[in-house]
Amino acid sequence: MPVIETKKLSDKVGVEVLDADADRLINDPDIPAACMDALEHNGVLLFRELHLTDAEQVAFCRRLGDLVLFPKYEVPEVMVISFEPDNPNRRYFESNDYWHLDGFLDPIPARASIMSAHITAEKGGETAFASTYAAYDALSDDEKDEFEKLRVVHSMASIQRRGHPNPTEEQEANWARVPTREHPLVWNHETGRKSLVIGANADRVVDMDLDAGRKLLLDLEERATAPDLVYKHTWSVGDLVIWDNCGLLHRACEFDRNKPRRMHRSTLVGHEPIK
Numbered sequence: 001m002p003v004i005e006t007k008k009l010s011d012k013v014g015v016e017v018l019d020a021d022a023d024r025l026i027n028d029p030d031i032p033a034a035c036m037d038a039l040e041h042n043g044v045l046l047f048r049e050l051h052l053t054d055a056e057q058v059a060f061c062r063r064l065g066d067l068v069l070f071p072k073y074e075v076p077e078v079m080v081i082s083f084e085p086d087n088p089n090r091r092y093f094e095s096n097d098y099w100h101l102d103g104f105l106d107p108i109p110a111r112a113s114i115m116s117a118h119i120t121a122e123k124g125g126e127t128a129f130a131s132t133y134a135a136y137d138a139l140s141d142d143e144k145d146e147f148e149k150l151r152v153v154h155s156m157a158s159i160q161r162r163g164h165p166n167p168t169e170e171q172e173a174n175w176a177r178v179p180t181r182e183h184p185l186v187w188n189h190e191t192g193r194k195s196l197v198i199g200a201n202a203d204r205v206v207d208m209d210l211d212a213g214r215k216l217l218l219d220l221e222e223r224a225t226a227p228d229l230v231y232k233h234t235w236s237v238g239d240l241v242i243w244d245n246c247g248l249l250h251r252a253c254e255f256d257r258n259k260p261r262r263m264h265r266s267t268l269v270g271h272e273p274i275k
């Protein structure tokens with residue numbers, strides 16, 4: 001019998017795990033490997049209405065790997081994602097609305113993110129996921145050949161421009177202070193699989209005309225995130241979702257930011273540079 005029983009959430013991405021409660025996640029010796037394997041093959045794992053406390057979430061996540069620490073938060077392994085006035089990262093969360101991978105400016109992006117819903121939006125506020133493995137697989141053979149050589153510069157300015165298309169000089173100066181990062185367009189994973197490294201953070205293609213490069217990146221993002229390729233999760237309080245940050249784009253869907261929505265996110269440290 002398989003360690004966990006799963007059910008597909010959409011054609012290309014995501015499964016629901018049907019038979020893992022908090023006790024199994026924290027204590028069953030076979031759970032970590034089974035979860036990481038299911039994550040690699042499905043991109044998103046959903047555990048419905050688990051209602052983990054922060055301590056339980058951290059205990060489960062630690063079994064999956066090392067965790068990124070967020071020293072500004074009360075529980076440093078748990079970043080609170082909300083637009084409440086006292087949230088120290090409040091202003092950065094606006095850009096979660098655009099397709100991205102977490103840690104795109106880091107030399108080694110996060111392996112996975114684990115997020116649970118504590119307060120859900122009255123309307124909207126879903127989280128959407130699209131596979132960048134599927135995006136690569138859908139390319140023509142000519143595109144696969146052509147893109148293998150391309151390199152892309154990722155920047156804070158690129159993702160911020162989506163929400164602030166007419167930035168002030170001060171905004172531009174602030175974004176420019178964050179160092180950019182160059183990655184290949186095609187990620188050749190250690191597993192032998194290939195994915196595209198795209199999203200709102202992908203700013204320009206190296207050695208390509210600026211407009212032509214931006215047009216290509218936008219076209220690839222639009223193809224990767226066509227509605228029939230996306231799994232959009234409508235949250236219930238207590239749901240926990242893990243996403244494979246190495247083979248997926250994700251984004252938050254619109255909701256009223258003056259009303260409460262609070263998610264608790266932990267992040268698994270990555271192990272593989274994009275190459």
Ligand code: OGA
Binds near residue numbers: 102252253263
């Ligand atoms: C994140 C993120 C999406 C959401 O926390 O990295 O992208 O729906 N969140 O809140």
Ligand code: MN
Binds near residue numbers: 100101102250
């Ligand atoms: Mn994110």
